[in-house]
Amino acid sequence: xxxxxxxxxxxxxxxxxxxxGLPVTWETVYLDEExxxxxxxxxxxxxxxxxxxxxxxxxxxxVEDVKAKNASYDCIVPFSGGKDSTFTLYYAVKELGLRVLVxxxxxxxxxxxxxxxxxxxxxxxxxxVITFTPNWHIVRKLMLEALIRKGxxxxxxxxxxxxxxxxxxxKFQVPLILWGEGGGEYEGYFRFExxxxxxxxxxxxxxxLGMRAEDMAGFINADIRDLQPYLFPPEEELKKAGxxxxxxxxxxxxxxxxxxxxxxKELGWEEDEIExxxxxxxxxxxxxxxxxxxxxxxxxxxxxRMTHRVAIDIREGKIxxxxxxKLIEQYEAFxxxxxxxxxxxxxxxxxxxxxxxxxxIIYPFxxxxxxxxxxxxxxxxQDLWFRDAKAENITN
Amino acid sequence: MLKLKISLIDYxxxxxxSVEEAFKFLGxxxxxxxxxxxxxxxxxxxxxxxxxxxxxIEKIKQKQLFEAIDEHVKIGKPLIGICLGMxxxxxxxxENGAHEGFNWISARVEKLNSQEAKVPHIGWSEITPLDSQxxxxxxxxxxxxxxxxxxxxxxxxxxxARFKFGKExxxxxxxxxxxxGFQFHPxxxxxxxxxxxxxxxxxxxx
Amino acid sequence: MLKRIxxxxxxxxxxxxxxxNFSNYIDTGDPLSQAKIYDAQGADEIIxxxxxxxxxxxxxxxxxxxxxxxxxxxxxxAGGGIKSVKDARELFLSGADRIVINTQAVINPLLVxxxxxxFGSQAIIISIDVKKQKEDKYxxxxxxxxxxxxxxxxxxIETCLKMGAGEIMLTSIDREGTLSGFDIELYKTVKERxxxxxxxxxxxxxxxxxVQLFETVNCEACAxxxxxxLRDYDIVRIKSYLTGRYIKVRQA
Numbered sequence: 001x002x003x004x005x006x007x008x009x010x011x012x013x014x015x016x017x018x019x020x021g022l023p024v025t026w027e028t029v030y031l032d033e034e035x036x037x038x039x040x041x042x043x044x045x046x047x048x049x050x051x052x053x054x055x056x057x058x059x060x061x062x063v064e065d066v067k068a069k070n071a072s073y074d075c076i077v078p079f080s081g082g083k084d085s086t087f088t089l090y091y092a093v094k095e096l097g098l099r100v101l102v103x104x105x106x107x108x109x110x111x112x113x114x115x116x117x118x119x120x121x122x123x124x125x126x127x128x129v130i131t132f133t134p135n136w137h138i139v140r141k142l143m144l145e146a147l148i149r150k151g152x153x154x155x156x157x158x159x160x161x162x163x164x165x166x167x168x169x170x171k172f173q174v175p176l177i178l179w180g181e182g183g184g185e186y187e188g189y190f191r192f193e194x195x196x197x198x199x200x201x202x203x204x205x206x207x208x209l210g211m212r213a214e215d216m217a218g219f220i221n222a223d224i225r226d227l228q229p230y231l232f233p234p235e236e237e238l239k240k241a242g243x244x245x246x247x248x249x250x251x252x253x254x255x256x257x258x259x260x261x262x263x264x265k266e267l268g269w270e271e272d273e274i275e276x277x278x279x280x281x282x283x284x285x286x287x288x289x290x291x292x293x294x295x296x297x298x299x300x301x302x303x304x305r306m307t308h309r310v311a312i313d314i315r316e317g318k319i320x321x322x323x324x325x326k327l328i329e330q331y332e333a334f335x336x337x338x339x340x341x342x343x344x345x346x347x348x349x350x351x352x353x354x355x356x357x358x359x360x361i362i363y364p365f366x367x368x369x370x371x372x373x374x375x376x377x378x379x380x381x382q383d384l385w386f387r388d389a390k391a392e393n394i395t396n
Numbered sequence: 397m398l399k400l401k402i403s404l405i406d407y408x409x410x411x412x413x414s415v416e417e418a419f420k421f422l423g424x425x426x427x428x429x430x431x432x433x434x435x436x437x438x439x440x441x442x443x444x445x446x447x448x449x450x451x452x453i454e455k456i457k458q459k460q461l462f463e464a465i466d467e468h469v470k471i472g473k474p475l476i477g478i479c480l481g482m483x484x485x486x487x488x489x490x491e492n493g494a495h496e497g498f499n500w501i502s503a504r505v506e507k508l509n510s511q512e513a514k515v516p517h518i519g520w521s522e523i524t525p526l527d528s529q530x531x532x533x534x535x536x537x538x539x540x541x542x543x544x545x546x547x548x549x550x551x552x553x554x555x556x557a558r559f560k561f562g563k564e565x566x567x568x569x570x571x572x573x574x575x576x577g578f579q580f581h582p583x584x585x586x587x588x589x590x591x592x593x594x595x596x597x598x599x600x601x602x
Numbered sequence: 603m604l605k606r607i608x609x610x611x612x613x614x615x616x617x618x619x620x621x622x623n624f625s626n627y628i629d630t631g632d633p634l635s636q637a638k639i640y641d642a643q644g645a646d647e648i649i650x651x652x653x654x655x656x657x658x659x660x661x662x663x664x665x666x667x668x669x670x671x672x673x674x675x676x677x678x679x680a681g682g683g684i685k686s687v688k689d690a691r692e693l694f695l696s697g698a699d700r701i702v703i704n705t706q707a708v709i710n711p712l713l714v715x716x717x718x719x720x721f722g723s724q725a726i727i728i729s730i731d732v733k734k735q736k737e738d739k740y741x742x743x744x745x746x747x748x749x750x751x752x753x754x755x756x757x758x759i760e761t762c763l764k765m766g767a768g769e770i771m772l773t774s775i776d777r778e779g780t781l782s783g784f785d786i787e788l789y790k791t792v793k794e795r796x797x798x799x800x801x802x803x804x805x806x807x808x809x810x811x812x813v814q815l816f817e818t819v820n821c822e823a824c825a826x827x828x829x830x831x832l833r834d835y836d837i838v839r840i841k842s843y844l845t846g847r848y849i850k851v852r853q854a
Contacts, residue, residue, distance in 0.1 A: 028839045030846020038846065150834045204642035210836055212639065215631035218617055300834070360834055363808035413671040413697040421675075446694065447722050510797065513603075516724035516768045518799055519822060520604040520646055520852045538604055538852045540646075540677055542699065542724045544768075584677045584699065586644065 006035040008321075011329050014302045014365060020311040021324050025301035025362045043315055052253050059251035062244065063096050066176045069242075073101040073128070075176040078165040080104065081118040082286040084180035086269055087259040088248050092178050093125045094266070101174060103165040105229075106133040107157040109288035112381045113272040117286075121267050132164055134229050141220040144346055150209045151300055151360030153346075154293065155216070159230035162207050169243050170233050181249030199245055200232045256282070256312065275336040275376050276305035283309065288385055291336035291376070298332060299357045302365035306331045335370060337378040341385060400597055403429045403438035405465065405481075407455045410446035415478065418583035422594055435464035439473065440600060445480030449489030449505055449545065452480055453497065462498075469500055474600040475575045482570065482577025483547050491545060501572055503549040512562025516544040523568040523580070527556035530571065530595050534588040539568070539580035547579060576600070604852045605816055606646035606823035607840055609830050610803060611636065613652045613662065613682065620831050622779035624731070624747030627653075630831040634669045641674040643837035644854030648674065649702065649771070649801075649825060651729070652682025653746045656705050661689050664696040671697025679727055686713070687720050694721065702771065704729040705744040708751050711761045718766025727801070728762045729771040730755070732788065740788060747775050759795060770796060771825065774804035779828050781807030789819040801825050807833075809843040816849045 007015040007024065016023045017037035024030070029037050066074050075098040079085040092098045102122065110118075122129055139156050146155035169177050204212070211219075213227040224231075238245075248254075260282040263269040271280040275291030283305070284290045290305075298304040310324035319327075343350060354370050361367045402419045404412055406428040416426045419442070429435050443465065445452045456462050469475050477485055486503035489495045497505070508515045520538045525531035541559070546566040549555065557569035559579075570577045576596055582589035611618050611633060618636055619627035630636070637648055650670065652662035662682035671678055680693050681702025690701050701721075706713050707728045717726050731747050732740040732755060742751040742758060759770065772792055774785040784805045793800060802815055803825035815824055829835050838854040845851060 028842035030843050032846070038842070149832055152834060201642045204639045205644075206836070206838060208639075209834075210636075210639055210643075210830065211631060212635045214635040218629055218632060362834070363810060410694050411671060411697050411699055413668060414675070414699070417672045418675060446725060447720065451720075514797060514799055514822075516722070516798070517603075518724050518769060519606050522604070536853050542677070544722065544724055581677070581699075584675065586641075586675050590675060 006031045006033065007037075008035065010325060012302060012368075016325075017311075019321065020314045021307060021321055021328070022311050023301065023303050023307065023365075025303065025365045026307075039311070040315065050253075055251045059096075059248075062176070062246070063098065066098070066244075069175050071173060071175055073172060073174045074098040075178055076101050076103050076165050076169050076172075076174045077178050078103055078105070078161060079118075079129075080161070080286050081110065081114045081121070082284065083256065083260050083263065083269070083282045086117065086121055086263045086267065088178055088180045089121065089125065089127070090263055090266060091248060091252075093127065098176070098178075100127050101168070101172065102127050102129040103168045104129060104131040105157070105160040105164045106131050107154075107160065107287065108133070108136065108139055110286060111272065111288055112384055113270060114286040117267075117269050121263075121269065124267050130168060132160075132229065134160060135226065138220070138222060138226050140346065141222070142216060144348070145216065145219050146209065146211070147296075147346075148356050149211065149219070151296060151357055152209055152293075153289075153296075155209055155211065156230065157287075159208050159213065162203055163213075163232045164229050166233050166238065166243075166245065167229075167231075169245075170237055170241060173241055175242055175244060177243065177245040179245070179247045179249075181247060181254045199238075200235055203232050255316075257316065273379055274305075275334075275338060275379060276331070277309060278331060281309075288338065289342055291338045291379075292342045295336050295339065296357050299354075299368065299370065300360045300365070301362050302368070303328070304332045333368070333373055334376045335373040337376050338382055339375075341382065341387070344387070400424045400601065401439045402426045403434065403441050405435070405441060405443050405456070405461060406430050407445075407452070407459050407461060409452060409455060410444065412444065414581075414583040415442060415444050418590060418593060421590060422597065424597070429461070430459065432460050432464035435461055435468060438468060440597070441465065441468055441473070441475045442478065443475060443481035443484065444478040445484065447480065449480065449483060449491045449497065450493070450495040452484060453489075453495055456484075466498055469498070469575055472574050476596060476600075477575065477577035478583070479543060479579060479581055482579055483545060485570065485575060485577050486547060486549075489545070500575055501549055501554055501570065502551070503547055505545050505547055507544055508546050508561060508566065509564060512564050517541050517546075517561065520585075521559045521568075521580075523557045523559045524565070525557050527569075527571060529599050530556055530569070530576070530592060532595055534591050536588060539578075539582065539585040539589060539592075541568075541580045543579060547577070574600070603822060604646075604850050605844070606801075607812075607837060607844075607851060608647045608649055608801065608823055608825045609636075609640045609645050609837070610825040610827045611648060611650035612827070613650055613666070614654055616663070616666070618831075619653070620779060620828050622828075624743075624775050624778060628832075633666050634673060637670040637674050637678075640837060641676055644841065644852070645676060645837050646823070646852060647677045647679060649679045649681075649727075651680070651702060651704075655683030657745055657748075659683070661692065664692060667693065667696040667698060671699075681727070681729060685710075687716050690717050690721060694725070700725045700727055700768075702727045702729045704731065707762055707767075708742060708744050708753055708758060711758075711765055714762055714765035714767055718768070723766045723768035723798075726767055727769045727771055728767040729773065730758065731773045731775050733775045734785070734788070738787065743775060755792075756795060759792065763796070763798060767798060769799045769801065769822075771801040771803055773825075777805030778803070780805055781828055781833070783807060783811040784815045784819075784824070786814065786818050789815070789821055793819055793821060799823065803827075808835075809840065809847075812840065812844060813847045813849060816844075 018035035142156040143153040147153040213230040272285035276294040486497040489505040554572040558565040559568040621627040677699040679700040680698040799822035801823040841854040
């Protein structure tokens with residue numbers, strides 16, 4: 001069943017893009033005749049074809065219309081405190097002059113540095129904030145169920161972050177919801193030229209891992225009302241209220257590093273360590289379990305966060321593929337120290353965890369034995385994380 | 397969105413759900429026409445159909461709808477035909493004998509040539525669009541087909557799209573004055589199908 | 603024509619299920635919810651089959667069918683317990699674009715002719731479930747894979763074609779739910795005898811399986827189950843991959 005190898009093979013024999021190093025086990029990646037991946041090609045389209053001036057004009061027109069409605073809030077910014085939502089919030093308040101309601105879905109895993117970043121951002125910008133924390137008993141069941149079915153425990157976060165702000169928009173009749181970047185940056189799902197709304201179609205298509213709240217309710221034996229925060233409001237109601245849900249990244253050129261420079265300078269936003277990259281980073285620092293997420297990706301697909309960082313740096317001209325592959329070899333094969341906490345939160349053993357995850361290995365990756373992996377150093381704040389979440393304490 | 401009144405001819409055959417929902421999605425008010433009075437009150441008629449040419453014409457006549465629909469078209473009101481509904485625009489349908497259609501376009505309906513490709517023609521095929529209005533802003537050119545017979549007009553002027561069938565290029569869509577017909581199912585052809593219906597309604601409205 | 607990628611919905615009661623070798627079924631979701639998901643993901647069609655209908659002597663739930671047909675902008679084929687033209691008509695009026703018959707086609711092949719004459723060949727799919735026997739022979743099983751039939755596979759196919767079947771869906775019970783790949787030999791052998799389209803079903807586990815199926819057998823469609831419902835794959839990714847491997851599919 002071997003297809004002709006068009007890319008290059010890494011030290012583990014995994015085929016990768018000749019330009020950016022993304023492997024064939026990643027989502028929608030395929031390599032063309034020259035061994036270049038469709039993500040690289042899509043990125044080329046971004047450079048050449050988009051008229052950003054026109055896009056910006058359209059955004060400003062939309063903003064004018066929204067302001068004219070004189071609603072209690074012009075705009076909701078769904079917020080975590082990571083680089084993308086922080087930049088989006090900054091842009092909405094400072095550049096677009098919108099009256100913003102920040103809506104933050106608390107997945108339960110915010111880290112101390114992120115909480116600091118959030119508070120600093122809110123105080124410097126001056127915004128109203130709603131933070132919603134869902135029922136932990138339900139979250140725990142959803143995490144385990146999603147891990148078993150899809151090898152991805154983040155369902156409650158994907159669904160909640162997306163659906164909950166829409167519910168609030170409806171409740172408060174807020175005419176605009178501004179998200180971060182659009183699709184096309186990292187995956188091949190949308191061809192970049194389409195202007196797409198961030199709506200229920202997108203929710204059903206790629207956000208919720210092929211399972212909606214109605215499905216999950218049956219899987220975890222819960223009343224559908226227990227899954228209220230994860231329900232996308234009906235399209236007709238959103239249309240009637242005239243609510244527009246748009247990704248900022250489709251209207252302005254999106255550069256991660258440039259955005260981070262801006263929020264560092266203007267909001268004092270600070271980087272943090274994560275388990276899957278050396279040193280400080282701006283990448284995915286808001287969630288305790290990003291290390292676990294990256295670990296699961298490594299067990300399933302044979303690559304992890306360093307590969308993504310390398311791909312972006314190569315495309316931005318910062319390093320060569322050779323340098324990138326060296327970093328990948330050096331930094332990807334490990335077991336995160338935070339696994340201990342994750343297993344405790346979920347109430348499963350490492351054997352059970354391995355059994356579940358190794359069920360999801362993606363061809364052509366041949367898998368790796370978790371027992372052979374060295375454990376990473378604990379993050380500086382791991383001992384500060386909440387630890388009363390032992391499964392046996394939950395009376396359910 | 398287009399707030400138009402659509403009348404779906406209900407002659408007791410086949411799936412009207414998808415058609416109804418597709419037009420509702422576009423903001424239209426959709427009602428089912430079961431008798432000639434309802435037909436006469438219609439603004440825009442949609443004629444879909446499954447099964448055979450002969451049995452459809454028969455059922456339409458049984459329900460006394462034939463004259464009313466014919467009048468609607470003859471006085472210049474808009475009509476959209478889908479799949480078999482489009483085939484009924486023809487003069488004659490040759491399925492198990494010869495049967496008369498509405499004859500709004502000089503044409504005949506015959507079985508697809510199984511020497512060229514598999515019959516029935518089921519699935520998604522790419523079309524060659526020949527009308528920039530009806531097919532504007534579509535993302536791809538593939539639509540869902542489900543038929544064994546095809547529409548052969550005497551003159552090509554009414555043809556606004558074709559699909560490839562082996563070496564042949566049968567008719568995928570037709571347009572003549574106030575009537576438009578699609579051999580494929582726009583209501584089952586996802587986003588591009590909806591876009592085609594939108595463009596069609598825009599065109600017919602003018 | 604473009605190859606069709608079809609999620610296969612198995613309905614048991616009011617929920618969808620997925621099993622292995624036609625047993626050990628587990629819940630895979632709410633049918634309407636899943637239909638909305640696959641509509642958004644750009645599936646080419648949905649096939650929904652009630653796996654208990656025939657045994658329980660009833661028809662697949664029409665209300666569920668109506669809801670799915672209303673919510674989705676793609677073709678829906680439905681089956682489960684169809685025993686007559688009247689049954690079929692009820693399903694068409696409830697939103698089915700095509701109907702699927704399995705057990706009844708074996709027991710009463712004339713039904714196929716009645717249905718084809720009434721509704722047209724294009725609306726009739728004959729679904730056949732088989733288990734591999736010794737010496738590369740295949741045995742048909744009816745009633746959701748429970749009862750073996752003595753009818754020869756190739757004879758059955760020939761009969762169905764003569765009666766006017768519009769498409770054949772062929773499922774390998776051995777491969778179903780195993781994620782181990784399609785039974786290529788089975789489809790190759792059957793394809794030669796068909797002048798109607800064929801849907802291959804049973805065993806898809808990764809992208810390469812699907813590529814291999816279309817490259818080797820060149821059938822018109824494949825039905826996918828466990829790979830979509832219980833693994834980290836979706837239609838968008840599958841089609842993206844197939845496109846990269848030069849299999850012509852409609853963009854998701």
